[in-house]
Amino acid sequence: MVFSTYIYRSLYIIIITYLLWKIKDFMIKYRRWRVATFGQNITTLGPIHPLWGSLHLFHDLASYFKLLGQIVEKERPKVYVYWSMFFYASFGVCHPDSAQILYKSSAPKAYGSGGAYRYLRDWIGDGLLISDGKKWERNRRLLTPGFHFEILKPYVEVYNSVTDIFLEKLESYAKSGEAVDIFPRVALATLDTILRCAFSYQGNIQHQGSKHPYVHAVNRLSYLTLSRCLKPWYQIDFIYQFSDEGKELKRLCDYSHEFSNRIIKDRQQTLKKEGLPTKRHLNFLDILLTAKDENGIGLSDEDIRAEVETFMFEGHDTVASAISWSIYCLGRYPEEQEKVYTEISELLEDGLEVTWENLQEMPCLTAFVKESMRMFAPVPGTARLLTSPMKFGDVTVPAGVHIDISIHSIHHHPDVWPEHEVFKPERFLKEEITDRHPYSYIPFAAGSRNCIGQNFAMNELKVMISRLVQRFVDVNNQ
Numbered sequence: 001m002v003f004s005t006y007i008y009r010s011l012y013i014i015i016i017t018y019l020l021w022k023i024k025d026f027m028i029k030y031r032r033w034r035v036a037t038f039g040q041n042i043t044t045l046g047p048i049h050p051l052w053g054s055l056h057l058f059h060d061l062a063s064y065f066k067l068l069g070q071i072v073e074k075e076r077p078k079v080y081v082y083w084s085m086f087f088y089a090s091f092g093v094c095h096p097d098s099a100q101i102l103y104k105s106s107a108p109k110a111y112g113s114g115g116a117y118r119y120l121r122d123w124i125g126d127g128l129l130i131s132d133g134k135k136w137e138r139n140r141r142l143l144t145p146g147f148h149f150e151i152l153k154p155y156v157e158v159y160n161s162v163t164d165i166f167l168e169k170l171e172s173y174a175k176s177g178e179a180v181d182i183f184p185r186v187a188l189a190t191l192d193t194i195l196r197c198a199f200s201y202q203g204n205i206q207h208q209g210s211k212h213p214y215v216h217a218v219n220r221l222s223y224l225t226l227s228r229c230l231k232p233w234y235q236i237d238f239i240y241q242f243s244d245e246g247k248e249l250k251r252l253c254d255y256s257h258e259f260s261n262r263i264i265k266d267r268q269q270t271l272k273k274e275g276l277p278t279k280r281h282l283n284f285l286d287i288l289l290t291a292k293d294e295n296g297i298g299l300s301d302e303d304i305r306a307e308v309e310t311f312m313f314e315g316h317d318t319v320a321s322a323i324s325w326s327i328y329c330l331g332r333y334p335e336e337q338e339k340v341y342t343e344i345s346e347l348l349e350d351g352l353e354v355t356w357e358n359l360q361e362m363p364c365l366t367a368f369v370k371e372s373m374r375m376f377a378p379v380p381g382t383a384r385l386l387t388s389p390m391k392f393g394d395v396t397v398p399a400g401v402h403i404d405i406s407i408h409s410i411h412h413h414p415d416v417w418p419e420h421e422v423f424k425p426e427r428f429l430k431e432e433i434t435d436r437h438p439y440s441y442i443p444f445a446a447g448s449r450n451c452i453g454q455n456f457a458m459n460e461l462k463v464m465i466s467r468l469v470q471r472f473v474d475v476n477n478q
């Protein structure tokens with residue numbers, strides 16, 4: 001009896017001490033956030049409500065970017081702050097000068113609550129996108145050769161054959177004049193591409209659509225991850241794991257890991273039996289399976305799976321978004337469509353595939369695609385965690401906070417983009433580019449953590465858009 005009272009008392013003291021320690025920790029951070037918000041000249045996203053913080057001013061990503069856009073237009077800040085309720089401050093940068101400081105620093109990815117990367121981890125593991133420090137450095141070094149142009153060159157054939165199916169699927173809509181929601185079709189095509197390039201997997205993806213269990217899993221996983229970011233109550237793991245969405249996510253992650261593991265194992269056995277194919281037929285998986293560091297040590301099975309799933313996530317939705325917005329711009333700006341059409345029809349013979357050499361001969365289309373990505377950044381923002389205070393001009397952002405890099409706002413900052421709402425591909429012709437701030441156009445981020453797949457993505461985009469323009473006239477003129 002005496003002994004159990006002693007245990008209870010000790011437990012009670014431990015819990016109270018822990019709570020007090022947490023409260024003290026929070027109060028120190030809270031005071032720092034208040035000083036950073038109210039003690040210096042920093043832009044806030046509208047007035048901060050004592051209870052809701054900034055949350056009453058926007059309710060989803062679109063309204064957040066709209067509000068931010070209005071403030072950037074009016075006040076032209078370099079840094080801003082908003083509060084989630086009364087107890088949590090988040091900061092953001094929206095000017096190329098501040099993006100340069102942040103991207104050049106070694107600030108890690110933002111994992112804490114509210115950090116999107118944290119919710120991706122169950123699915124894509126500790127791959128390049130999420131990992132940090134020594135692990136990231138080593139894996140980035142091992143994977144970089146996989147994006148060398150010699151490896152990317154043969155993928156042009158893959159982009160062409162995926163585009164053949166994509167165009168064939170659009171044919172009936174073009175004939176009937178029926179409207180078609182383009183994004184899901186493009187997303188199937190880009191998933192088909194990445195599966196062929198990463199695994200050499202030919203799964204009839206575009207014909208089966210979401211009836212294919214892996215397509216269904218990838219689509220739902222993308223949706224569930226975003227949905228979790230937008231629902232504050234799902235940010236508590238305990239609640240999330242018992243929710244319907246949390247259970248579905250777990251089931252789909254298990255399936256996706258099993259799918260990848262199976263393909264990895266099959267490929268390992270084939271390589272063992274047949275040896276490495278000639279360079280021309282190497283896929284990303286071959287590169288991952290054979291990569292070795294300076295000590296002759298390769299990637300573990302878990303690392304390989306994480307990288308493969310990272311490519312699946314990063315390499316299909318982003319490209320689908322870029323292609324879909326480019327198609328939207330073709331319809332929205334018919335005079336620009338005409339210029340692209342003229343260039344492509346002079347370059348490509350009717351019905352012929354795009355070659356690797358052709359990709360270097362499309363200045364007009366390249367500028368068009370770049371301007372589409374400026375107007376509608378496929379990845380509108382990234383985020384970092386500040387491990388030490390960082391100074392942006394006369395504003396200091398304290399350590400321990402998330403800081404967004406609003407790519408969308410940087411692409412529309414009036415200090416660097418005059419008439420930023422006007423669609424002008426000529427901004428990306430050579431002579432226009434020379435004087436521009438190096439961090440003013442960053443669809444693929446910048447610095448050491450920039451997008452490893454950017455050339456892969458640009459090539460895929462150019463093949464799909466040029467073949468689409470060659471085949472159809474987009475009259476979606478709204």
Ligand code: HEM
Pocket residue numbers: 109128129130140310311314315316318319322378379382383443444445448449450451452453454456457
């Ligand atoms: C238009 C298409 C694409 C866009 C706009 C895009 C954009 C980005 C951005 C903004 C980042 C930085 C993320 C951050 O800082 O947190 C990034 C990183 C990354 N992207 Fe892409 N991406 C695209 C296509 C691809 C493709 C096709 C692949 C792979 C085949 C890919 C693989 C990656 C990886 C692995 C990273 C992490 C790199 C690292 O941290 O070392 N991306 N991408």
